[in-house]
Amino acid sequence: MDDALQFLRTQILDAAASHTPLDIRSHGSKDAWRPVPVRAEARVLDVTPLAGISAYEPTELVVTARAGTSLAELEAALVEQGQCLAFEPPRLGGRGTVGGMVASGLAGPSRASVGSVRDFVLGVTMLNGRGELLSFGGQVMKNVAGYDVSRLLAGSWGTLGVLCDVSLKVLPRPVATATLRFALSAPEALAKLTAWSRQPLPLNASVWHEGVLLLRLSGAQAAVDAARHSLGGARLEDAVAGPLWDNLRDRTHALWAFAAQGLPNGQRLWRLSVAPHAPMLRLRGEWLIEWHGGQRWLLSDEPVDAVHTAAAQAGGHAECHVGAAPGEPRTVPLPSVLARLNQQVRASFDPHGLFDFLGHAHAH
Known part of the structure; x- marks a missing residue:
């Protein structure tokens, strides 16, 4: 374990001993996209020292980079070889990192055609809530050992542990x-x-x-x-x-720019994930539709329940991205069975609740 990993491990163990929650972050480019705000008492765990491309085999279409590596650095290396991250992760003003890309699971316009972030994750190493360095998956596309766990970390928002190294499948740039x-x-x-x-x-x-x-x-x-x-x-x-x-x-379209300036009272910016073939939803407001119909953004003053109901009827769910009232959940709660399974998975990786956004009680 190198010095950067050892330093992070020490901070995790100290936090566990003092029951102090941790806020995993590098440049904070995705703060506005977190599913819930970070707990006020959380201590920042800075992962920017985990930087650099560890391995790159262009002929194998695989690259391994540390979590704090900037997307700009990674994509510059890929461009030199005529390759790319096909799912177009948001760069968010040049502050995005590899770890944030995987932890958030955010993908760009091509997501519906090429796949999501998790479809390109081949393997990861991570520090869990016990300070243990774990490895899942591998560095080749045919390696399937632990593959599901690697994919599970995509979109987990750091609630399972600290991503350290990520191996990704890359693709040739289109002709x-x-x-x-x-x-x-x-x-x-x-x-x-x-x-x-x-x-x-x-x-x-x-x-x-x-x-x-x-x-x-x-x-x-x-x-x-x-x-x-x-x-x-x-x-x-x-x-x-x-x-x-x-x-x-990069989420700089006029719709997001307007929402970022502060919405009038009662207005919300919604992200609806629905079946692509679903017809137009009968909700008033300004729409932006991408992913061949599968992702729909709505700027509206419709009641919260009406938006959630319409999304469910269209085979999906809705998330309030901007404009939620204080204390108002951004999404509907998970069904009890899924919520219990979700919590059990989190507890297995993070028994002390160090990375838990919601502050659920864990056994210490």
């Missing part, structure tokens, strides 16, 4: 891309996306907002050209389309 623009209503756009998703088309990303659907194609040049001609629409120049997709990826 060709093209963005098409269509003037469509939201129901028309959803119907088109459902139909296109059933065809052998090189769909990569989509977004609908204020009467305009943008569709990004990606893949071999011949496939992209053929799809362009069959789908129609107006092609956007790459210099115009690139910044639009970057705004979506």
